[in-house]
Amino acid sequence: MKPASFPVVALAGGVGGAKLAEGLAQVIQPEDLTIIVNTGDDFEHLGLTICPDLDTVCYTLAGLANPATGWGRASETWQALETIGELGGPTWFRLGDRDLGLHLERTRRKRQGQPLSQITAHLCRAWNIGAAVLPMSDDSVPTWVYTTEGELPFQEYFVRRQCRPQVTGFRFGNVEQAHPAPGVVEALQRAKLVVICPSNPWVSIDPILAVPGIRETLPSACAVAVSPIIGGKAVKGPAAKMYAELGIQPSALAVAHHYGDLLAGFIVDKVDAEQAGEIQTSGRHVLVTDTLMTTAQDRARLAKEVIAFGSSFSR
Numbered sequence: 001m002k003p004a005s006f007p008v009v010a011l012a013g014g015v016g017g018a019k020l021a022e023g024l025a026q027v028i029q030p031e032d033l034t035i036i037v038n039t040g041d042d043f044e045h046l047g048l049t050i051c052p053d054l055d056t057v058c059y060t061l062a063g064l065a066n067p068a069t070g071w072g073r074a075s076e077t078w079q080a081l082e083t084i085g086e087l088g089g090p091t092w093f094r095l096g097d098r099d100l101g102l103h104l105e106r107t108r109r110k111r112q113g114q115p116l117s118q119i120t121a122h123l124c125r126a127w128n129i130g131a132a133v134l135p136m137s138d139d140s141v142p143t144w145v146y147t148t149e150g151e152l153p154f155q156e157y158f159v160r161r162q163c164r165p166q167v168t169g170f171r172f173g174n175v176e177q178a179h180p181a182p183g184v185v186e187a188l189q190r191a192k193l194v195v196i197c198p199s200n201p202w203v204s205i206d207p208i209l210a211v212p213g214i215r216e217t218l219p220s221a222c223a224v225a226v227s228p229i230i231g232g233k234a235v236k237g238p239a240a241k242m243y244a245e246l247g248i249q250p251s252a253l254a255v256a257h258h259y260g261d262l263l264a265g266f267i268v269d270k271v272d273a274e275q276a277g278e279i280q281t282s283g284r285h286v287l288v289t290d291t292l293m294t295t296a297q298d299r300a301r302l303a304k305e306v307i308a309f310g311s312s313f314s315r
């Protein structure tokens with residue numbers, strides 16, 4: 001039984017974001033949960049519109065995700081990609097057969113003129129996802145990664161080059177002209193709690209916050225973040241490497257500084273308990289707990305703790 005709840009908004013990237021989003025979905029009434037998802041890593045590939053973070057969140061909430069990778073679908077097959085390879089086409093971005101079905105249908109709908117938010121709402125209905133999953137924007141806001149080897153489109157850096165190039169900065173293309181997707185601002189205005197999931201601050205959360213209107217509307221007095229850095233390391237992906245390459249020692253404290261005044265509360269892993277004092281000195285509430293989500297029970301437990309923590313000081 002889910003307890004009586006109140007409006008909660010989560011900001012999420014892919015794998016780390018999806019895990020906590022799924023925990024929140026286990027403990028909050030669906031009508032009270034809105035998940036705003038990064039679309040900065042969306043791209044066109046093989047003529048198709050691919051939205052990796054949105055798809056990771058939707059597959060996870062629908063119970064369709066591959067538990068081993070955290071992205072893509074369970075019980076996937078790879079025959080289409082094999083054929084593409086046989087014919088000399090690009091296979092560096094792994095797209096399974098089931099996954100391709102989604103990209104084909106999304107691209108078909110886009111070509112008919114449907115905005116991404118409408119397409120996403122449709123697939124959530126089809127997959128019985130109760131929470132509202134919203135792209136941060138219906139406008140294209142592609143993330144570019146500045147590296148010592150030049151400026152790279154995000155997936156070129158992330159997948160093709162496997163995050164090897166040394167990062168010097170980021171750019172969110174066209175973001176000044178972008179608008180929040182329908183429902184984003186309204187959800188933030190209604191929220192009694194905003195949860196910044198343990199996603200990559202640089203390339204999953206910053207693009208969302210860069211869309212004009214989102215940071216401005218976000219109610220800091222009831223916003224909390226979960227650190228994606230545990231013991232100086234990312235659980236997965238390049239977040240710690242990015243901090244180090246940008247000259248910042250990766251830590252929960254660095255993430256807390258990253259978000260600055262945006263937050264009233266911050267959640268650190270118990271292995272980083274000694275950093276709690278310094279995070280608190282900036283006037284922020286701090287919760288120290290186990291933040292590693294390995295099982296579905298871990299996700300629900302962390303989600304409950306995040307809600308109880310946020311409720312203890314929010315509006």
Ligand code: GDP
Pocket residue numbers: 012013014015016017018019053056198199200201204226227228229230233234235236237239240291292293294
């Ligand atoms: P991506 O777009 O697929 O890279 O996904 P995200 O940005 O949402 O997630 C990547 C971040 O999630 C990394 O910085 C990881 O350290 C973090 N992460 C993944 N799993 C966990 C977890 O179980 N607990 C915490 N605290 N962070 C996690």
